[in-house]
Amino acid sequence: MTTIADLYKNRFGLDREIGQGMKAEGTVAEILNRRSLRRYTDEPVPDDLLDVLLACAQSAPAKSDLQQYSIVVVTDPKARDVIGGWEGAAPVFLMFCADSRRQRRLAEFRGHDFENDNVDTFMNSCIDAALAMQSFIIAAESVGLGCCPISQVRNKIDEWCDVLGLPEGVFPISGLCVGWPSTNGFISMRLPPSVVVHRDKYDDSKLQEDVDGYDARRHAIYQIPPEKQRLTERYGVLDFCGWSENTTRQLSEAERPGFKKFLNGHGFTLK
Numbered sequence: 001m002t003t004i005a006d007l008y009k010n011r012f013g014l015d016r017e018i019g020q021g022m023k024a025e026g027t028v029a030e031i032l033n034r035r036s037l038r039r040y041t042d043e044p045v046p047d048d049l050l051d052v053l054l055a056c057a058q059s060a061p062a063k064s065d066l067q068q069y070s071i072v073v074v075t076d077p078k079a080r081d082v083i084g085g086w087e088g089a090a091p092v093f094l095m096f097c098a099d100s101r102r103q104r105r106l107a108e109f110r111g112h113d114f115e116n117d118n119v120d121t122f123m124n125s126c127i128d129a130a131l132a133m134q135s136f137i138i139a140a141e142s143v144g145l146g147c148c149p150i151s152q153v154r155n156k157i158d159e160w161c162d163v164l165g166l167p168e169g170v171f172p173i174s175g176l177c178v179g180w181p182s183t184n185g186f187i188s189m190r191l192p193p194s195v196v197v198h199r200d201k202y203d204d205s206k207l208q209e210d211v212d213g214y215d216a217r218r219h220a221i222y223q224i225p226p227e228k229q230r231l232t233e234r235y236g237v238l239d240f241c242g243w244s245e246n247t248t249r250q251l252s253e254a255e256r257p258g259f260k261k262f263l264n265g266h267g268f269t270l271k
């Protein structure tokens with residue numbers, strides 16, 4: 001019998017006495033076993049199923065019930081070309097957007113001031129959109145679909161706003177590719193809970209040794225190949241390029257430094 005303990009081991013590469021008596025079935029097992037999938041068959045996703053999954057997305061919790069997000073179902077080939085590659089060819093491509101325009105318009109309808117063009121509202125709208133995307137993903141994966149979020153869309157954020165007609169106050173936080181998977185993908189090992197979960201007080205005193213162990217466990221099952229090692233022209237190719245080496249390489253250069261300027265020009269003063 002496959003147990004939750006087996007799935008836990010796959011997820012973390014750790015042998016722990018957790019979930020040994022629990023059969024690997026139901027939502028918990030599906031979540032522990034999930035992975036992003038980037039290759040799909042040509043089989044279409046029925047419209048009715050897509051509508052059900054979008055209803056699941058909208059069932060996510062939302063800050064103060066404000067529901068500050070929008071989802072664009074992108075079918076227009078011109079828009080698909082903006083993303084291009086395998087992402088543009090996905091059977092379904094959704095754009096999850098933070099949306100603070102709706103409440104601003106409603107304030108006008110109701111004759112109230114809108115005094116929340118601030119960082120807090122910006123963040124709440126991003127969280128709402130992200131939770132909706134995750135609800136969609138969990139629901140889609142439960143019926144056998146594969147999904148992959150695509151933050152790469154923010155590399156061409158102006159173009160996306162143009163092609164999808166996203167007005168001020170609405171911007172993409174992530175695309176989402178969806179389709180019937182043509183590969184099994186793989187489980188991406190997570191940081192040990194000792195690094196991520198804190199009890200009562202934040203404690204990262206063992207960060208380095210815990211992450212060294214994680215790097216080694218990941219490397220034992222998957223060696224990051226030269227073409228996936230980041231910024232090799234600056235840091236070189238390594239035989240042992242661990243997760244922490246690769247992620248810190250990535251963050252040694254600013255990602256999307258123009259994003260704040262984009263937001264400021266797109267209806268967010270971020271007071």
Ligand SMILES: Cc1cc2nc3c(=O)[nH]c(=O)nc-3n(C[C@H](O)[C@H](O)[C@H](O)COP(=O)(O)O)c2cc1C
Pocket residue numbers: 034035036037038148149150151152153174186187188
């Ligand atoms: C907000 C967000 C944006 C992402 N953007 C991309 C992307 O642009 N391209 C891509 O291939 N994967 C993208 N991913 C998928 C991550 O790479 C993936 O979740 C991570 O490697 C862990 O793998 P797993 O989801 O299979 O567990 C994104 C994930 C999230 C949550």
